[in-house]
Amino acid sequence: MAILLSEAFKVGGEWSLAGYADFISKPLNRTVFFRTLKLGALVVLVSAVVGYAAAFCIVNLEPAKRGRMFGLIILPLMISPVARTYAWIVILGRTGIVNNTLVGLGISDTPIRFLFTETAVFLGLLQLFMPLMIIALISSMENMPKDAIAAARVLGANWFQVFTRVILPLTREGLVLGGTLVFTGALTAYITPAILGGSKVLMLETLLYQRVNVSNDYVSAGIIATILIVMSFGANVVLRRLAKA
Amino acid sequence: MSQTWASRVILSLTLLFLIGPFFIIIFAGLSAGSTLSFPPDGLSLKWYLAVFSVESFRQSFMLSMLLAVFGTLTALLLGVPAAYAICRYKIPGAETIKLIVAAPIIVPGIIVGLALLRYLVVPLNFTVTLALFLAHTALVLPYAVRVVTATLENLRTDIEEAAILLGCTRLQAFTKAVLPNIKSGILAAFILGFVTSFNQVPVSLFLSGPGVRTLPIDMLAYMEITYDPSVAALSALLAFLSIAIVFIAEKTLGFSRYV
Numbered sequence A: 001m002a003i004l005l006s007e008a009f010k011v012g013g014e015w016s017l018a019g020y021a022d023f024i025s026k027p028l029n030r031t032v033f034f035r036t037l038k039l040g041a042l043v044v045l046v047s048a049v050v051g052y053a054a055a056f057c058i059v060n061l062e063p064a065k066r067g068r069m070f071g072l073i074i075l076p077l078m079i080s081p082v083a084r085t086y087a088w089i090v091i092l093g094r095t096g097i098v099n100n101t102l103v104g105l106g107i108s109d110t111p112i113r114f115l116f117t118e119t120a121v122f123l124g125l126l127q128l129f130m131p132l133m134i135i136a137l138i139s140s141m142e143n144m145p146k147d148a149i150a151a152a153r154v155l156g157a158n159w160f161q162v163f164t165r166v167i168l169p170l171t172r173e174g175l176v177l178g179g180t181l182v183f184t185g186a187l188t189a190y191i192t193p194a195i196l197g198g199s200k201v202l203m204l205e206t207l208l209y210q211r212v213n214v215s216n217d218y219v220s221a222g223i224i225a226t227i228l229i230v231m232s233f234g235a236n237v238v239l240r241r242l243a244k245a
Numbered sequence B: 001m002s003q004t005w006a007s008r009v010i011l012s013l014t015l016l017f018l019i020g021p022f023f024i025i026i027f028a029g030l031s032a033g034s035t036l037s038f039p040p041d042g043l044s045l046k047w048y049l050a051v052f053s054v055e056s057f058r059q060s061f062m063l064s065m066l067l068a069v070f071g072t073l074t075a076l077l078l079g080v081p082a083a084y085a086i087c088r089y090k091i092p093g094a095e096t097i098k099l100i101v102a103a104p105i106i107v108p109g110i111i112v113g114l115a116l117l118r119y120l121v122v123p124l125n126f127t128v129t130l131a132l133f134l135a136h137t138a139l140v141l142p143y144a145v146r147v148v149t150a151t152l153e154n155l156r157t158d159i160e161e162a163a164i165l166l167g168c169t170r171l172q173a174f175t176k177a178v179l180p181n182i183k184s185g186i187l188a189a190f191i192l193g194f195v196t197s198f199n200q201v202p203v204s205l206f207l208s209g210p211g212v213r214t215l216p217i218d219m220l221a222y223m224e225i226t227y228d229p230s231v232a233a234l235s236a237l238l239a240f241l242s243i244a245i246v247f248i249a250e251k252t253l254g255f256s257r258y259v
Helices: A002-013 A017-025 A027-059 A063-078 A081-092 A097-104 A118-142 A147-154 A159-170 A172-188 A191-197 A204-213 A218-244 B002-029 B046-053 B055-088 B094-106 B109-124 B128-153 B158-165 B170-181 B183-199 B215-225 B230-253
Strands: none
Touching: A017 A027, A017 A218, A027 A063, A027 A118, A027 A159, A027 A172, A027 A204, A027 A218, A027 B002, A063 A118, A063 B002, A063 B230, A081 A097, A081 A118, A081 A191, A081 B002, A081 B215, A081 B230, A118 A172, A118 A191, A118 B002, A147 A159, A159 A172, A172 A204, A172 A218, A191 A204, A191 B215, A204 A218, A204 B109, A218 B109, B002 B230, B046 B055, B046 B230, B055 B128, B055 B183, B055 B215, B109 B128, B128 B183, B158 B170, B170 B183, B183 B230, B215 B230
């Protein structure tokens, strides 16, 4: 694997910084880069918000129910991402549920285009990676002393204060772990942007694929590969620091 | 009272978002019409049956199956001794080994696939199937090592010592005392590896040749040319397969501990 890694770097390494300057100067590349970053961050943010609510509820269930809930949360992880993403075509497509409902109720005269938008990619990624966040948060909440919340409540903290002063600091490691998994996942997902974004909403991964298979442009491909690895490692390192700080 | 109510609402909504789409796929595949829509135009099983008659699906299903089984077995063959060494011996650089083993998880799969294509398949004339096999083995290896390490860490070391005192060689102590005790961990690693390998796309994306494609890649390709419900039907069937495997694993092993 180490050889492989260095080879992946070599693809871009053969070219000096000129290749990078050229790459950055193209607006499409910049758009795609920032879109990937933005969607990744958004998915982490939303899955953290939902994840806290869901994990908090699950941890407070009675043990038997908790196990069953946990099973249901990890179930989607075991199912093919192609199948999971495909469902969104059925939901958001021209003759999908949302459009059929909108047209049927007379809210809209013609089907609205949902597929191949950033929203579609966002929803797909969120559904794909949220379980990882929930699992990470559950395991760190289980290690949280049960009476901490009650103690804070007795001492007069409102729920917002309980969350920011007690729950958040005590589950920081779980949040960071979940955040890393979700962010790297969203960054390196190929299927979801390919199916739900198409060539309209390119992400770094789909752009890389296009550069190789459509335009045979190995220089750009190497640069994108390097950017992806750097972002992925960077996220890992930065977030691990945050967990310890 | 109101708190349990709020908790129920939150959990139902989360599950609806996470699992709801599968029910939609199942029904979309039941459509009698020839384009994908929801609610389906009439009900029929024809698309579920149609899946089995598509030649390329059959071929790619077999390939994915073989890759998943043999890739995972090879990964376990390498991973179990590695995990054992990491746990039992204070080998120098154990942390580094752990990091290298974890690398395929951090490095985007698409790049691994591209590197394999550029540096193994093209210059060294590796067949695509062999490259796929290597890629899938490498992909599963981290899971194998992680799950088996976790199991080994919970196993007391005195049973091996007892075995050795009773006259076993080191190898016999491993096969007779350790192996039977970590069987369920290995099985869990196998299932996790199998599912990961079977479902994985990015690594195999560049590694496809004439007639050689893994099932998910084949589905993606099929989706690009047609808009009929057969992919929905196939997705639903695969989802059932995964659910069945995980359900059985959970009942027999308490699988969710290992994930």
